[in-house]
Amino acid sequence: MSVALANDCGGCATGCNTAQLTRLGIKSDGFDYIIALAGNPNTGKSTIFNKLTGLHQHVGNWAGKTVARAEGAFNLNNKKFKIVDLPGTYSLLSTSVDEEIARDFVLFGKPDVTIVVADATRLERNLNLVLQILEITDRVVVAVNLMDEAKRNDLTVDERALSRDLGVPVIPMTARRGEGVNELLNAVEKVAGGGYAARPHRIKYSDEKIENAVQTLAKQLNETFENLPNARWVALRLLEGDESIIRAVREQTLGNLKQSRGFPQLVQLEV
Amino acid sequence: MRLALVADSEAYPRFVGERDAPRTAGETLALRSLNKMTKAENILEQAKSFRSEIGGDLHDKLTEAVYTDASAIAARAVSNENQTNNFHLDQTLDRILTSRLYGFPLMILMLTVVLWLTIAGANVPSAMLGEFLQGTVFNALHSLANALSAPWWLSGFLIDGVYLATAWVISVMLPPMAIFFPLFTLLEDLGYLPRVAFNLDRLFKRAGAHGKQSLSMMMGYGCNAAGVVSTRIIDSPRERLIAIITNNFSICNGRFPTMILVGTIFIGATAPPALASFIAASSVAAVAILGIVFTLLVSAFLSKTLLKGEASSFTLELPPYRPPQIWQTLYRSIIDRTLIVLKRAVWMAAPAGAVIWLISNIFIGGESVASHLIAFLNPFGLLIGLNGVILLAYVVAIPANEIVVPTILMLTLNLAKSTLAQNGVMSGLEDDVQIREILTGIGGWTLLTGINLMLFSLLHNPCSTTIWTIWKETKSLKWTAVSTLLPVILGILVCFTTATFVRLFGLI
Numbered sequence: 001m002s003v004a005l006a007n008d009c010g011g012c013a014t015g016c017n018t019a020q021l022t023r024l025g026i027k028s029d030g031f032d033y034i035i036a037l038a039g040n041p042n043t044g045k046s047t048i049f050n051k052l053t054g055l056h057q058h059v060g061n062w063a064g065k066t067v068a069r070a071e072g073a074f075n076l077n078n079k080k081f082k083i084v085d086l087p088g089t090y091s092l093l094s095t096s097v098d099e100e101i102a103r104d105f106v107l108f109g110k111p112d113v114t115i116v117v118a119d120a121t122r123l124e125r126n127l128n129l130v131l132q133i134l135e136i137t138d139r140v141v142v143a144v145n146l147m148d149e150a151k152r153n154d155l156t157v158d159e160r161a162l163s164r165d166l167g168v169p170v171i172p173m174t175a176r177r178g179e180g181v182n183e184l185l186n187a188v189e190k191v192a193g194g195g196y197a198a199r200p201h202r203i204k205y206s207d208e209k210i211e212n213a214v215q216t217l218a219k220q221l222n223e224t225f226e227n228l229p230n231a232r233w234v235a236l237r238l239l240e241g242d243e244s245i246i247r248a249v250r251e252q253t254l255g256n257l258k259q260s261r262g263f264p265q266l267v268q269l270e271v
Numbered sequence: 272m273r274l275a276l277v278a279d280s281e282a283y284p285r286f287v288g289e290r291d292a293p294r295t296a297g298e299t300l301a302l303r304s305l306n307k308m309t310k311a312e313n314i315l316e317q318a319k320s321f322r323s324e325i326g327g328d329l330h331d332k333l334t335e336a337v338y339t340d341a342s343a344i345a346a347r348a349v350s351n352e353n354q355t356n357n358f359h360l361d362q363t364l365d366r367i368l369t370s371r372l373y374g375f376p377l378m379i380l381m382l383t384v385v386l387w388l389t390i391a392g393a394n395v396p397s398a399m400l401g402e403f404l405q406g407t408v409f410n411a412l413h414s415l416a417n418a419l420s421a422p423w424w425l426s427g428f429l430i431d432g433v434y435l436a437t438a439w440v441i442s443v444m445l446p447p448m449a450i451f452f453p454l455f456t457l458l459e460d461l462g463y464l465p466r467v468a469f470n471l472d473r474l475f476k477r478a479g480a481h482g483k484q485s486l487s488m489m490m491g492y493g494c495n496a497a498g499v500v501s502t503r504i505i506d507s508p509r510e511r512l513i514a515i516i517t518n519n520f521s522i523c524n525g526r527f528p529t530m531i532l533v534g535t536i537f538i539g540a541t542a543p544p545a546l547a548s549f550i551a552a553s554s555v556a557a558v559a560i561l562g563i564v565f566t567l568l569v570s571a572f573l574s575k576t577l578l579k580g581e582a583s584s585f586t587l588e589l590p591p592y593r594p595p596q597i598w599q600t601l602y603r604s605i606i607d608r609t610l611i612v613l614k615r616a617v618w619m620a621a622p623a624g625a626v627i628w629l630i631s632n633i634f635i636g637g638e639s640v641a642s643h644l645i646a647f648l649n650p651f652g653l654l655i656g657l658n659g660v661i662l663l664a665y666v667v668a669i670p671a672n673e674i675v676v677p678t679i680l681m682l683t684l685n686l687a688k689s690t691l692a693q694n695g696v697m698s699g700l701e702d703d704v705q706i707r708e709i710l711t712g713i714g715g716w717t718l719l720t721g722i723n724l725m726l727f728s729l730l731h732n733p734c735s736t737t738i739w740t741i742w743k744e745t746k747s748l749k750w751t752a753v754s755t756l757l758p759v760i761l762g763i764l765v766c767f768t769t770a771t772f773v774r775l776f777g778l779i
Contacts, residue, residue, distance in 0.1 A: 125341075128337050166344065203333075205336055213325060238314070238315065249311050250312070
């Protein structure tokens, strides 16, 4: 059952320019684009997920509510988007199962767009994850959510400065009131269709030894595995001695994974 | 296949189950793979030598680089106009809600109030639903069956079996759930649950368990299967296993209605009417808190015996208090949660009703199968302060805890059909008073039976869905068995202890 947005966008403050949105709930097969929804815990990922898909994933006000992935879909201007709500994580460098689910999907699921939801009231900490994701993929849209709470705390976020620094689109949002959803959709569509020239922020390593090593390894990785999502990032993990990545290189699961898109369905229990 | 779970195969011995695919793929492409493999090994060798060249502080340097950039970018983008800090209200609330002095009393108060609102509010609608479903509709169905001159076994099987079990599940479960879920969800949306987790963290640490276990425990109050899945947020396999095994001590949706009913008719009823629902709520809250005590004790026991180790530390974020979206919360907790749980209960109750009717009406040697089973279980049941009917009900209810009460009532009624017919009660049990009369009068229940049923409801095997989920999450027969059997053994021991204590001192 699909629900047209036009039916219930009464609370929409920005005017409706996306009447072409059709929410498809969980019917996520046969899609044109795949979108990942990442971000720190408790920033409103599930709220945005629900707004886009028309699903009723329960939104909890606490870290760790979504431990498995939830999938949904929507149609926008005759293109079908599959969207995957990832567990909230502070970084991509840890070893717990929920962080690995998020990291693997961004790295190997090769989403066409990764929406990183950031908390406007805690932007600095949230940017750590944004920067780490930008190291992996440049097909990113940053949604700065909870703008209403930022306002209550007298914080202003200059989204244009942020967008300039990060090199990807930045959309201010108050997702629970539906504000910014249309702008987010426009940005997602643009990035998915290749209509946005991203100049992603790259973290510079002042240490020359590190930079040299990364470049050498990245070159070899690109020669061995075609279509590697981001050789620089993998090289850094190898330098760090990340066991899972080392094993993936040894057992060539890196190469295998890049051919299959998506992952087997995980258990999804929501209460 | 999932790549990252291949990590630390020594550390995750049980949790890795999806590693075989790459190997078989490698066999089919042997030649190409071999070439790639040497290249891959070369890269790894080179990475190793680079690693020793750079030194061990690479991770710190990378993290530092990320933090430096994030901080610079944030500083350019965010400004605080008035240089004020409006986090005061949140901080004041946090100081009270997580204080060492008030934290726990407030938690207990909050739980009792939620349960009291549930019990007081569910009383009238429960009685009305009971009167309608077990009275009016039940009688109408029988009249209809008579008018159609349906054979006794058909109307018995469908009306006294399938329909009655379903009707009971609905009238016992629907009103309390429709009140309890929205209240609990509102607390969750406000941001109170992480504060509870914060309060409990100290205790979990002392028990040698992970502080995040308090979060998976919270999820368990909704559904233990979901609670078990939510232990994925715990990274150490040892602590995760402890969280999985003890999740069953969180009273799930399916068990709360049983506790609320028994608490109301056996414990609330002993108090003066004005206080009855408050006393009933307190008794349910007490059992819920006992569940937390058992979670901590069993966690401490496991971390000192089977799963030895130190507690690891973690960062728990206290989210800002957010005004809950009341209508959405109501919609979600009533439509999504209540109806889904009720649907599951009805799906389980209908076949259970059929089974109960069949075992009550198939006779072997002059006695029904149910009578034989109950007679067999009765001595042991009575020894631990329960009875054969209750134990049989818990066997029938393995697929879903929701149907324990209807099963008990139907078995009790079926055992004493003749007595009931004399009293002119056909389906009976339209309200709490009748249920109490039937259980004490016909079932021979005492206050001890009521208390022990509440305890046993807390401490028994997880439902089959949860057991299946534990197996899927651990892939270990041993730990699935431990998680299943440990609570039952505890339940039997605890019930035996209270029964013996009560009998020794002649309390009841």
